[in-house]
Amino acid sequence: MLSRTADHLYWMARLMERAENMARMLDTSHRVSLMPQSGDAAPDSAWRSLLANLGLDEAYAARYGKITSESLLDFMIFSQDNPSSIANCLRGARENAHAVRGTLTSEVWEATNATWLAMREQNPATLLERGPGEFFEWVKYRSHLSRGAALGTMMADEGLRFMRLGTFLERADNTARILDTKFRTLPADTELAAPAPDYYPWSALLHSVSAFETYRKAYRDLISPQRVADLLILRPDMPRSLSRCMKEVYANLQALANRRSVETERRAGELEAELRFARIENLVEGGLPRWLDRFLDRIADLGGRIADDFLVPVSR
Amino acid sequence: MxxxxxxxxxxxxxxxxxxxxxxxxxxxxxxxxxxxxxxxxxxxxxxxxxxxxxxxxxxxxxxxxxxxxxxxxxxxxxxxxxxxxxxxxxxxxxxxxxxxxxxxxxxxxxxxxxxxxxxxxxxxxxxxxxxxxxxxxxxxxxxxxxxxxxxxxxxxxxxxxxxxxxxxxxxxxxxxxxxxxxxxxxxxxxxxxxxxxxxxxxxxxxxxxxLGVADPTVVVLTPGAFNSAYFEHAFLAQQMGVELVEGQDLFVEDEQVFMRTTQGPQRVDVIYRRIDDDFLDPLAFRPDSMLGVPGLLSAYRAGRxxxxxxxxxxxxxxxxxxxxxxxxxxxxxxxxxxxxxVPTWQCRRPDDLAHVLAHLPELVVKEVHGAGGYGMLVGPAATKSEIEKFRQLLLAFPERYIAQPTxxxxxxxxxxxxxxxxxxxxxxxxxxxxxxxxxxxxxxxxxxxxxxxxxxxxxxxxxxxxxxxxxx
Known part of the structure; x- marks a missing residue:
């Protein structure tokens, strides 16, 4: 397969996944920002940590200054200047799909194209008026539709594997960022293994990755930060956990292997094995934010190596 | 009827x-x-x-x-x-x-x-x-x-x-x-x-x-999805079962053309190119061309x-x-x-030009390098002002035009x-x-x-x- 074709398929899937996770993160932060704030936390702290976590705080400050829900949602949903805004992700997914339209089934193309066409019809005023929750829900469902159409209609060949690789690498990155946003802002003396005193932010986090019911089913107990970390990092049966994402990344890389990709495959396998055999107590002991930072670096490294080995090298 | x-x-x-x-x-x-x-x-x-x-x-x-x-x-x-x-x-x-x-x-x-x-x-x-x-x-x-x-x-x-x-x-x-x-x-x-x-x-x-290539690899080279004939490029590549490539997919090394694939460089032997000469190789023709492949002309001239x-x-x-x-x-x-x-008057010749100018309303006038029906005059269907416009063009640049009977x-x-x-x-x-x-x-x-x-x-x-x- 042409490297450019693989590159378009990979980025189409990555950007659609990013749009979905962006909607998930915004949904959580939006819900939290509406909750009565505990203690002395600033009312905009949820937004502030989200921006910092995505590395967008400076870009935002330069453009808007003060944090308000309106300008933040405008920046994260509609802004052309924010490369990760939902509009930019959906347009990027559509443009990548358009470039390889002949490689896609008509279902996948039509789902992705229709999503972008409907996104163009959205406008900030009505979206805020109706409450953004409905919009975030819509983005998630459109992403489900694109992914489902791909799994349900595409040949299980190299092209689909590059799409899956893009989906899970992006999801691993995004889930890690969601966790990082939360754990980084915890007070230093937080007892992680004990039930969380502030129930609502934690349940919002679980809801944001569609894991609330799963948590109940898996642990049949009150929500503790450590178990949330266990579920979203190490549980192999949790579709958005880091362990599950890396399992998929590694399996697809193994199937796609070429002469240049030996080291990339080794690094992915190493990370996958670490997650498979890790214990949550050990990760927490060493400090979760630091571990998550390191994880994000390793994901970025894999992304760069995949581009060099198979796709259109980033540094070109 | x-x-x-x-x-x-x-x-x-x-x-x-x-x-x-x-x-x-x-x-x-x-x-x-x-x-x-x-x-x-x-x-x-x-x-x-x-x-x-x-x-x-x-x-x-x-x-x-x-x-x-x-x-x-x-x-x-x-x-x-x-x-x-x-x-x-x-x-x-x-x-x-x-x-x-x-x-x-x-x-x-x-x-x-x-x-x-x-x-x-x-x-x-x-x-x-x-x-x-x-x-x-x-x-x-x-x-x-x-x-x-x-x-x-x-x-x-x-x-x-x-x-x-x-x-x-x-x-x-x-x-x-x-x-x-x-x-x-x-x-x-x-x-x-x-x-x-x-x-x-x-x-x-x-x-x-x-010569000497036993099992040649053929590709179709397209300017990209915004070209007017892109549908045809994609169609022919698909029907022939060959890759549809853009200039950026190809590179030249040691006077040999390769395409970048997920399995590494693959040699290309025949390029059915749907790109004009001018855009084929920025090193040889238009240096601003983003569509071509640097070094393609040298590989071509070497017969590779x-x-x-x-x-x-x-x-x-x-x-x-x-x-x-x-x-x-x-x-x-x-x-x-x-x-x-079709009998053709070459306007670069003074005698032909004189004939053409005298019979414009009956003739079809075409630009020498034109294509696609752009820049032509169909005398019998043209308005007076269109004919006048072409008369001026013919007088100014006769070598750019030919004329034929309708x-x-x-x-x-x-x-x-x-x-x-x-x-x-x-x-x-x-x-x-x-x-x-x-x-x-x-x-x-x-x-x-x-x-x-x-x-x-x-x-x-x-x-x-x-x-x-x-x-x-």
Whole structure:
């Protein structure tokens, strides 16, 4: 397969996944920002940590200054200047799909194209008026539709594997960022293994990755930060956990292997094995934010190596 | 229905239906009009759904249009096709010999058959090609020769398109559509098949691979998704089962062309390029070209890759060279031309210019390097001010124009708003030259949908018809 074709398929899937996770993160932060704030936390702290976590705080400050829900949602949903805004992700997914339209089934193309066409019809005023929750829900469902159409209609060949690789690498990155946003802002003396005193932010986090019911089913107990970390990092049966994402990344890389990709495959396998055999107590002991930072670096490294080995090298 | 008697009607002779159309005409008469209307709507819907469109330049970015498809076929009897096919074969052979000659010994120039400066100073002449040998001595592997009929058995060549002729995908899609809509017609008429064109094309391309390549890799090189003919590029690549590449997918190393694949570099031997010469290699031609491949020309000149068509074929289909094609047939093949050339006045010659200026309202004036029906004057259909504009252009830049009499293009019955009416048509057969000269019977019939119009180009509102060559 042409490297450019693989590159378009990979980025189409990555950007659609990013749009979905962006909607998930915004949904959580939006819900939290509406909750009565505990203690002395600033009312905009949820937004502030989200921006910092995505590395967008400076870009935002330069453009808007003060944090308000309106300008933040405008920046994260509609802004052309924010490369990760939902509009930019959906347009990027559509443009990548358009470039390889002949490689896609008509279902996948039509789902992705229709999503972008409907996104163009959205406008900030009505979206805020109706409450953004409905919009975030819509983005998630459109992403489900694109992914489902791909799994349900595409040949299980190299092209689909590059799409899956893009989906899970992006999801691993995004889930890690969601966790990082939360754990980084915890007070230093937080007892992680004990039930969380502030129930609502934690349940919002679980809801944001569609894991609330799963948590109940898996642990049949009150929500503790450590178990949330266990579920979203190490549980192999949790579709958005880091362990599950890396399992998929590694399996697809193994199937796609070429002469240049030996080291990339080794690094992915190493990370996958670490997650498979890790214990949550050990990760927490060493400090979760630091571990998550390191994880994000390793994901970025894999992304760069995949581009060099198979796709259109980033540094070109 | 009043028929202008001056035009040859493909279907009728006076009030009689011509023999080769009789079966179709009987079928058409028996068809209830509402069923035909439903079939036409179905065709439109299917073309839309399959995304068979072309982009229109100058109408805002991403404008895509359907080329109107007419359900009444253009039918050519076997005897006429044979004459046409012989003529096409002869003409393309002579043109290929001409291109080889002007980049090597230049015998035709030395013999004084064509004025030297008209070839060597032509902007389409590529000095880079001098002395370069190409496989089999073939330059124009794919030629789209535009032919019109003026009377019974009277075919004229309007243009020899030897650069990157397009339209063959419409020929194939039109046939597929007709068979889908009216399968019963194909059961009753012995229509020669055209569906194997992609096989012939692939075989032709593989046949002109560089010497010594046992199992050549062929690719289609496209300028990208925003090109007006992108649909056709993707279609042909898919039908041939080869990769559709853009310039950025290819690179040259040690005078060998490779494509970047997920399994590493893969050697490329034959490039069916749908990019003009100027954009092929930024190192050799336009340095601002983002479409080409740096170093491609050096690999090509070293004989390590075949470009299809070759570089520098444009000089042979230039309208200033066109008047000499019958002489080429005589010079290279020692034969009399089977197909007619349209009498042409070369405005660079003072006598010709004087004649043209005196007869503008009767003539068709064309830009020497123009294509696609842009920048031409059809005298009988033009307004006074248009004629005046061209008069000034001719006086200022006579060497840029040629003029021809307005041909009485034949007509074919066509569905239009007012019902079935005669409309002018032409024919573009696609001639493939490799180890031998081959084609599928027929070609693309284009039809001018406006009453009286002689311009059939899709960019100017032309449509297409399925073309049937009846087997004996």
């Amino acid at each position: 009043s028929k202008a008697p001056a035009f040859f009607d493909e279907m009728h002779e006076c009030d009689r239906v011509r023999t080769h159309y009789q079966d179709y005409a009987a079928w058409l008469r028996a068809m209830p009009p509402e069923r035909l209307a439903a079939k036409r709507a179905e065709a439109d819907a299917l073309f839309h759904r399959f995304g068979i469109t072309f982009a229109v330049y100058g109408e805002g970015e991403g404008t895509e249009r359907l080329i109107p498809f007419d359900i009444i076929p253009r039918i050519i009897p076997a005897t006429e096709w044979k004459q046409l096919a012989d003529g096409l074969r002869q003409r393309v052979r002579a043109l290929n010999a001409f291109i080889g000659d002007i980049y090597h010994g230049q015998a035709i120039l030395k013999a004084g058959v064509i004025p030297e400066e008209q070839v060597l100073c032509n902007v389409q002449y590529r000095p880079e090609m001098q002395g370069v040998d190409v496989p089999g001595g073939i330059y124009a592997h794919i030629a789209g020769v535009d032919v019109v009929r003026a009377g019974a058995g009277e075919f004229y060549v309007l243009e020899d398109n030897l650069r990157v002729p397009s339209g063959v995908s419409y020929m194939l899609e039109d046939r597929r559509m007709m068979m889908r809509l009216f399968p019963e017609l194909f059961a009753r008429n012995k229509v020669a098949p055209v569906e194997h064109y992609p096989d012939l094309l692939l075989d032709t391309l593989r046949g002109v691979a560089p 890759v075949t470009l299809s068509n070759a570089i520098g074929t444009g000089v042979a289909d230039d309208k200033s060279i066109y008047p000499f094609v019958p002489d080429m047939v005589r010079f290279y093949l020692g034969e009399e031309p089977i197909l007619n050339n 041909l009485a293009l034949s007509t074919c019955p066509t569905f239009v708003e007012s019902g079935v009416a005669p409309r002018h048509i032409d024919l573009r057969p696609f001639v493939l030259s490799g180890r031998e000269v081959r084609f599928v019977p027929g070609g693309l019939t284009r039809v001018a949908l406006k009453a009286g119009s002689l311009v059939v180009n899709s960019s100017q509102g032309g449509g297409t018809k399925d073309t049937w060559v009846l087997e004996d």
